[in-house]
Amino acid sequence: MSEILAVRNLRKSFGPHVVLDGIDFSVDEGKVLTIIGASGCGKSTLLRTINGLEAFDGGEIVFDGERLGPGTDWRRVRSHIGMVFQSYDLFNHLKVIDNITLAPIKVQNKRKEEAEEIAMNLLRRIRLDDKRNAYPRELSGGQKQRVAIARALAMQPRIMLFDEITASLDPEMSQEVLEALLELAATKMTMIVVTHEMGFAKAIGDDLLFMDDGKVVERGAPRDFFAAPRTQRARRFLSRFEYQI
Amino acid sequence: MPFSGAEILFDPANLARLGEGLIVTVRIAAISIVFAFLFGMVIGVIALSRSGFVQIPYQLFLQAIRIVPQIVWLFLFFFGFARLLGWNWSGETTGIVVFSIWGAAEMADLVRASISSLPAHQTQSALALGLARSQIYLHVLIPQAVRRLIPASINLATRIIKTTPLLVLITIVEVLKVGQQLIEAKILTNPAAAFWIYGLIFVIYFLICFPIAVLSRRLEAKWSAQ
Ligand SMILES: Nc1ncnc2c1ncn2[C@@H]1O[C@H](COP(=O)(O)OP(=O)(O)OP(=O)(O)O)[C@@H](O)[C@H]1O
Ligand SMILES: [Mg+2]
Numbered sequence: 514m515s516e517i518l519a520v521r522n523l524r525k526s527f528g529p530h531v532v533l534d535g536i537d538f539s540v541d542e543g544k545v546l547t548i549i550g551a552s553g554c555g556k557s558t559l560l561r562t563i564n565g566l567e568a569f570d571g572g573e574i575v576f577d578g579e580r581l582g583p584g585t586d587w588r589r590v591r592s593h594i595g596m597v598f599q600s601y602d603l604f605n606h607l608k609v610i611d612n613i614t615l616a617p618i619k620v621q622n623k624r625k626e627e628a629e630e631i632a633m634n635l636l637r638r639i640r641l642d643d644k645r646n647a648y649p650r651e652l653s654g655g656q657k658q659r660v661a662i663a664r665a666l667a668m669q670p671r672i673m674l675f676d677e678i679t680a681s682l683d684p685e686m687s688q689e690v691l692e693a694l695l696e697l698a699a700t701k702m703t704m705i706v707v708t709h710e711m712g713f714a715k716a717i718g719d720d721l722l723f724m725d726d727g728k729v730v731e732r733g734a735p736r737d738f739f740a741a742p743r744t745q746r747a748r749r750f751l752s753r754f755e756y757q758i
Numbered sequence: 759m760p761f762s763g764a765e766i767l768f769d770p771a772n773l774a775r776l777g778e779g780l781i782v783t784v785r786i787a788a789i790s791i792v793f794a795f796l797f798g799m800v801i802g803v804i805a806l807s808r809s810g811f812v813q814i815p816y817q818l819f820l821q822a823i824r825i826v827p828q829i830v831w832l833f834l835f836f837f838g839f840a841r842l843l844g845w846n847w848s849g850e851t852t853g854i855v856v857f858s859i860w861g862a863a864e865m866a867d868l869v870r871a872s873i874s875s876l877p878a879h880q881t882q883s884a885l886a887l888g889l890a891r892s893q894i895y896l897h898v899l900i901p902q903a904v905r906r907l908i909p910a911s912i913n914l915a916t917r918i919i920k921t922t923p924l925l926v927l928i929t930i931v932e933v934l935k936v937g938q939q940l941i942e943a944k945i946l947t948n949p950a951a952a953f954w955i956y957g958l959i960f961v962i963y964f965l966i967c968f969p970i971a972v973l974s975r976r977l978e979a980k981w982s983a984q
Pocket of ligand 2 (some may be wrong): 558611621676677
């Protein structure tokens with residue numbers, strides 16, 4: 514199994530505040546890595562350093578054999594790394610189809626017809642092909658997030674980063690988005706999934722990181738982690754979810 | 759005889775002169791508005807930079823334009839710079855330059871405010887897709903900002919149109935000046951001339967500005983539906 518992303522001793526501070534305190538992990542091609550941890554522990558910052566939306570202070574990130582850092586051509590790297598955020602971030606002035614084809618046309622210089630064909634295939638996969646001419650405001654939250662996934666996939670990325678993409682959705686809609694992620698994982702897409710849905714974290718990942726206070730505290734198979742967390746911090750974190758029924 | 763004197767409006771010679779004045783008004787206003795919008799867009803995007811090299815000149819420019827009345831700018835360019843620097847600008851050129859600069863400053867601030875009020879994650883997700891900064895402005899931010907800008911920029915356009923009578927003071931014979939000349943020529947034989955001529959000019963201004971207002975409301979309705 515070939516390693517597509519490796520993060521070694523990654524460090525990042527905002528002023529005096531250390532947010533990433535020596536993070537280590539790697540992701541193999543076709544695998545899903547799930548990241549969980551309390552609010553503010555640095556999960557979003559970690560994802561954002563991987564595609565250069567946030568600069569890091571120390572350590573290294575190696576993506577597809579290339580060391581990323583200050584001299585990196587981030588535009589090229591980002592076109593290989595898909596990312597979906599928590600907030601609904603479709604381009605509100607563009608129809609669904611144009612949201613999806615914008616980057617393939619402008620970044621990859623694809624012809625419009627070719628980009629639209631790719632987009633329609635993706636829309637059919639998420640069963641939203643009938644919404645091709647809808648504007649984002651005409652979609653439900655769950656539909657918006659599925660279109661945002663399709664928009665990132667249209668660039669044919671090597672890896673997808675998901676940052677709590679169901680956190681603003683009510684449970685029903687969150688379900689349809691999580692199902693879309695499970696279907697994507699089944700196609701052997703390499704993914705890093707930050708989530709606060711423990712049931713989902715248990716179901717989707719090949720590997721799981723539990724972060725606390727800028728550090729990776731536990732790493733292992735999700736089933737083992739949830740059955741028998743090894744650290745006090747993980748046990749305390751998980752116990753918070755037990756009262757949430 | 760409440761409608762006596764109205765015949766002044768039916769004299770083709772008078773109407774032709776008013777028409778010529780109107781053409782001058784519309785020409786200066788239209789060219790200024792086009793320049794104001796184009797330069798305003800560019801300056802507004804540049805003004806998003808937080809660097810002092812941008813912010814200090816930008817604020818000086820904006821405040822100078824806002825604090826000093828337009829009439830002073832017109833005089834400064836027409837009488838001041840023209841004599842001092844030997845520019846040989848016609849009144850019309852001066853008018854277009856001053857109104858364009860004024861409009862560009864106001865437009866720039868509208869554009870800057872409108873773009874910076876867009877949610878930050880629009881830029882973030884566009885960056886994450888690999889788009890370049892310039893592409894993000896062109897295809898993501900400016901199109902969304904423009905839709906929000908419509909009401910305020912239409913307001914600015916009508917303000918420019920309504921300020922054209924100041925141009926009389928730098929020797930331009932625009933529609934209001936023609937009206938005055940007609941009234942002065944006719945006032946002895948037709949005491950109601952002022953009422954009819956100014957009344958007609960009132961209607962002319964209304965006919966120019968009203969369609970613009972209607973258009974703006976249409977665009978707003980259309981785009982807010984998205
Ligand atoms: N641009 C920034 N400037 C200063 N501090 C920041 C910035 N972005 C994040 N932080 C701080 O860094 C810490 C980690 O934030 P981050 O968003 O990565 O956490 P998170 O694990 O994603 O949390 P959540 O689960 O709430 O999304 C937080 O304390 C946050 O306040
Ligand atoms: Mg986060």
